[in-house]
Amino acid sequence: DLSRLDLGRGDLGAARAVIMDAAQVASVPTEPIEGQKTGTSGLRKKAKVFSSGNYLANWVQSLFNALGDEVKGQSIVLGGDGRWFNKEAAQIITKIAAANGLKKVYVGQDAVLATPAASAIIRKRGLYGGLIMSASHNPGGPEEDWGIKFNYNSGEPAPEKITDQIYEETKTISEILTCPDMPDIDLSAVGEVQYGDTFSVEVISSVDDYLELLEEVFDFDMLRKFLSSPKFSFVFDALHAVTGAYAEPIFVEALGGSKDSLKNCVPKEDFGGGHPDPNLTYAKELVALMFDEGGKYDFGAASDGDGDRNMILGKDFFITPSDSVAMIAANAQECIPYFKDGLKGVARSMPTSGALDLVAAKLGVPFFETPTGWKFFGNLMDAGKCSVCGEESFGTGGDHVREKDGIWAVLAWLSILAKKNEGATDLVTVKDIAVQHWNEYGRNYFCRYDYEGCDSDSANKMMEHLRTTVIPSATEGSKMGSFTVAKADDFEYTDPIDGSVASKQGIRIVFSDGSRIIFRLSGTGSSGATIRLYIEQYEDDKSKMLLDAQEALKPIIETALEVSKLKEFTGREKPTVIT
Numbered sequence: 001d002l003s004r005l006d007l008g009r010g011d012l013g014a015a016r017a018v019i020m021d022a023a024q025v026a027s028v029p030t031e032p033i034e035g036q037k038t039g040t041s042g043l044r045k046k047a048k049v050f051s052s053g054n055y056l057a058n059w060v061q062s063l064f065n066a067l068g069d070e071v072k073g074q075s076i077v078l079g080g081d082g083r084w085f086n087k088e089a090a091q092i093i094t095k096i097a098a099a100n101g102l103k104k105v106y107v108g109q110d111a112v113l114a115t116p117a118a119s120a121i122i123r124k125r126g127l128y129g130g131l132i133m134s135a136s137h138n139p140g141g142p143e144e145d146w147g148i149k150f151n152y153n154s155g156e157p158a159p160e161k162i163t164d165q166i167y168e169e170t171k172t173i174s175e176i177l178t179c180p181d182m183p184d185i186d187l188s189a190v191g192e193v194q195y196g197d198t199f200s201v202e203v204i205s206s207v208d209d210y211l212e213l214l215e216e217v218f219d220f221d222m223l224r225k226f227l228s229s230p231k232f233s234f235v236f237d238a239l240h241a242v243t244g245a246y247a248e249p250i251f252v253e254a255l256g257g258s259k260d261s262l263k264n265c266v267p268k269e270d271f272g273g274g275h276p277d278p279n280l281t282y283a284k285e286l287v288a289l290m291f292d293e294g295g296k297y298d299f300g301a302a303s304d305g306d307g308d309r310n311m312i313l314g315k316d317f318f319i320t321p322s323d324s325v326a327m328i329a330a331n332a333q334e335c336i337p338y339f340k341d342g343l344k345g346v347a348r349s350m351p352t353s354g355a356l357d358l359v360a361a362k363l364g365v366p367f368f369e370t371p372t373g374w375k376f377f378g379n380l381m382d383a384g385k386c387s388v389c390g391e392e393s394f395g396t397g398g399d400h401v402r403e404k405d406g407i408w409a410v411l412a413w414l415s416i417l418a419k420k421n422e423g424a425t426d427l428v429t430v431k432d433i434a435v436q437h438w439n440e441y442g443r444n445y446f447c448r449y450d451y452e453g454c455d456s457d458s459a460n461k462m463m464e465h466l467r468t469t470v471i472p473s474a475t476e477g478s479k480m481g482s483f484t485v486a487k488a489d490d491f492e493y494t495d496p497i498d499g500s501v502a503s504k505q506g507i508r509i510v511f512s513d514g515s516r517i518i519f520r521l522s523g524t525g526s527s528g529a530t531i532r533l534y535i536e537q538y539e540d541d542k543s544k545m546l547l548d549a550q551e552a553l554k555p556i557i558e559t560a561l562e563v564s565k566l567k568e569f570t571g572r573e574k575p576t577v578i579t
């Protein structure tokens with residue numbers, strides 16, 4: 001390939017190949033395509049749709065139109081979760097970026113960047129923003145999903161002001177600016193290529209910036225010592241998705257773990273045909289390793305398609321994400337150097353259990369309850385009010401980036417284990433840490449029922465029934481099954497930083513003992529409606545810390561199904577997924 005010099009890893013930035021004049025910009029006529037509605041998680045559609053005609057190009061041009069003059073002369077980062085169409089999309093996007101007056105595009109090697117890594121790169125290099133090609137935990141491949149989102153300059157998913165504007169632009173777009181003669185980038189080799197006087201592309205390591213940041217956050221020496229201890233064994237399952245590209249450099253090369261600990265860590269364009277979502281239903285192989293015959297490893301973890309979600313398991317033991325964030329917060333100052341001066345504050349989404357609230361109260365740090373969606377944590381973090389946050393949907397993270405971070409959560413747990421095991425003769429296990437936590441704080445039993453693929457009309461009717469019939473009758477002191485109502489509402493959030501209001505964020509019935517029933521419709525599905533029912537019950541009787549969650553929650557689940565008339569509205573006898 002004459003068009004570029006092979007710079008190799010060591011010569012980063014040492015030489016530049018000048019190969020074309022970026023002035024060769026072409027205007028390609030196009031027409032608006034319906035349904036390019038962009039949310040904070042970007043635009044998600046079938047890969048077939050995205051890869052045909054001008055579908056992707058229309059959206060990317062609309063993004064640059066929405067950003068206007070502000071983006072000219074700026075640098076962005078581009079990468080994704082390794083799914084089918086990402087490499088081709090990277091070529092299309094780079095040419096449009098060149099034609100729209102950007103100065104530079106940093107691209108993850110092979111177009112790979114985990115979502116938290118992209119966020120880290122934006123922050124570290126002070127970039128204008130970034131484009132992440134991912135449909136998160138949705139399956140990948142030519143017959144499955146594809147997606148793209150824009151992150152802004154503090155590394156956070158684009159605010160609504162921008163996503164709304166992109167959508168408006170998609171409705172009126174008439175031309176795409178591109179550089180058709182610009183040669184394709186060699187995505188496989190790290191190095192910078194200059195195109196004309198004003199534009200360049202630098203292929204960068206997918207791992208280096210992110211790993212450097214993690215090294216600042218965690219005590220790698222302590223982790224290295226712990227991972228090499230013969231009394232401890234761990235397994236990490238990347239579900240054939242993006243963290244496969246990070247697992248060996250981080251867990252093996254940097255931390256000295258064994259390569260045998262890595263499962264499904266070769267990223268595949270179709271995630272091996274699996275559903276790359278780290279939960280008890282989809283991470284089947286890991287669940288078998290950790291639970292069958294009492295479990296083979298002391299610690300197990302998995303991450304999702306783009307590396308922002310996580311699941312934490314002990315031997316024959318599940319840490320529910322609501323507990324995970326609470327336990328990380330409770331131990332952060334002692335076990336994680338980044339938090340050595342204490343936490344600035346903590347936050348959770350509304351449906352996430354109240355375990356974190358109890359930790360915040362004990363630590364005496366500010367606590368925030370936000371609507372579902374990581375974007376609500378960003379403002380709090382930018383304002384220096386939140387260090388650790390989490391959601392029941394297997395998202396946990398800190399203010400080192402502005403996305404949830406799967407590998408961060410794994411290293412946080414390994415740090416807690418490493419610290420608690422310093423000087424211990426017998427292994428202090430994940431379960432020991434959880435039980436100790438529950439003995440101190442009490443236990444918030446929690447579970448979530450998902451009813452996927454419901455008829456949208458029926459699901460909406462059920463929500464309307466809850467809103468207009470159940471809430472008004474659920475007055476303080478009234479009975480619901482054997483429970484006494486404290487309050488019922490449709491959750492509304494006023495952002496303490498910018499005053500913006502988010503309403504209708506989920507139906508919430510809170511009982512006098514702190515137990516809760518919550519209903520909301522998923523905002524991430526691609527077809528039909530998914531009803532989520534979240535159940536929580538608090539228990540502080542020390543003899544009841546190790547009950548089976550399903551058993552413990554049976555009465556309240558029955559009450560929830562009864563008052564919502566879920567079966568009548570949807571015809572569903574059972575949930576499709578329980579977490």
Ligand code: G6P
Nearest residue numbers: 372373374391393522523524525
């Ligand atoms: C994405 C967001 C999370 C959010 C989740 C909710 O993963 O990044 O912050 O918790 O969606 O999904 P749902 O399907 O419940 O709307």
Ligand code: ZN
Nearest residue numbers: 136137306308
């Ligand atoms: Zn994800």
